Amino acid sequence: MTSLRTEDLTKSFGGVPAVHGATVELRDGQVNGLIGPNGSGKTTFFNLITGMIRPDSGRVLYRERDITRHTPHRIAHAGIGRTFQLCRVFPRLTVLENMLVAVRRTRLRELLAGLHDKGEAERARRWLHRMGIEHLEHAEARDLSYGQQKLLELAAVLMAEPDLVLLDEPAGGVNPALIDRIVTLVRELNAEGRTFLVVEHNMDMVMGMCDHVIVFDRGAPIAAGPPSEIRDDPRVLEAYLGV
Numbered sequence: 094m095t096s097l098r099t100e101d102l103t104k105s106f107g108g109v110p111a112v113h114g115a116t117v118e119l120r121d122g123q124v125n126g127l128i129g130p131n132g133s134g135k136t137t138f139f140n141l142i143t144g145m146i147r148p149d150s151g152r153v154l155y156r157e158r159d160i161t162r163h164t165p166h167r168i169a170h171a172g173i174g175r176t177f178q179l180c181r182v183f184p185r186l187t188v189l190e191n192m193l194v195a196v197r198r199t200r201l202r203e204l205l206a207g208l209h210d211k212g213e214a215e216r217a218r219r220w221l222h223r224m225g226i227e228h229l230e231h232a233e234a235r236d237l238s239y240g241q242q243k244l245l246e247l248a249a250v251l252m253a254e255p256d257l258v259l260l261d262e263p264a265g266g267v268n269p270a271l272i273d274r275i276v277t278l279v280r281e282l283n284a285e286g287r288t289f290l291v292v293e294h295n296m297d298m299v300m301g302m303c304d305h306v307i308v309f310d311r312g313a314p315i316a317a318g319p320p321s322e323i324r325d326d327p328r329v330l331e332a333y334l335g336v
């Protein structure tokens with residue numbers, strides 16, 4: 094079954110196309126990589142899928158349902174979660190508070206009054222445990238290392254139990270040991286049934302982790318296939334090297 098399909102998606106900024114006629118299909122249950130040179134439209138593509146910006150034309154279908162122009166909240170509710178290139182956590186909230194705010198079932202005032210739902214807190218602790226940061230639950234997010242903040246951001250996204258998870262440069266600014274942990278987590282979460290779309294510049298990570306790789310150049314896919322094919326595709330070398 095198809096998880097996500099974009100049809101002829103297009104978005105320009107000031108007349109300059111960032112995403113241009115992008116038709117992409119993600120199959121359910123795969124780890125998909127999205128690679129391409131700087132400025133090729135990967136983050137814009139994420140923003141279009143998650144409703145953070147609206148396309149000029151084209152459609153986004155999730156599980157065969159048209160979600161084009163839905164609000165980010167509605168799209169998250171439909172089962173699509175995402176992390177950001179520059180990790181987004183609430184710096185002055187604790188790790189556990191970040192997790193509880195993420196589900197939006199806990200209103201901020203109740204949270205700060207310590208009235209949060211015990212069941213949700215237990216679920217949050219289980220995710221923190223899987224990320225290996227459960228010992229930090231009372232620390233303020235700003236006191237975590239950047240890599241730990243990225244794990245917290247991913248854990249917070251998982252609180253909403255998304256079926257499709259978009260990761261924007263999960264390895265950026267993260268040390269090699271933590272990259273290995275993120276790869277292992279993605280593979281485990283995928284084995285449990287979640288589909289991934291991962292924008293990443295670390296080619297070893299992409300080629301080792303993904304089942305399917307999509308290559309963007311100038312706002313649209315120019316190649317797609319298993320890592321072994323993409324690695325040797327002359328169009329990909331050309332896009333990166335500009336030869």
Ligand SMILES: Nc1ncnc2c1ncn2[C@@H]1O[C@H](COP(=O)(O)OP(=O)(O)OP(=O)(O)O)[C@@H](O)[C@H]1O
Nearest residue numbers: 106107110111129130131132133134135136137138
């Ligand atoms: N809000 C915006 N306003 C104007 N131009 C934008 C905006 N967002 C993106 N762009 C432009 O759109 C193009 C695609 O940018 P985008 O960030 O999507 O690429 P990317 O592939 O994610 O790049 P990188 O790998 O460097 O993160 C770039 O030329 C960029 O300058």
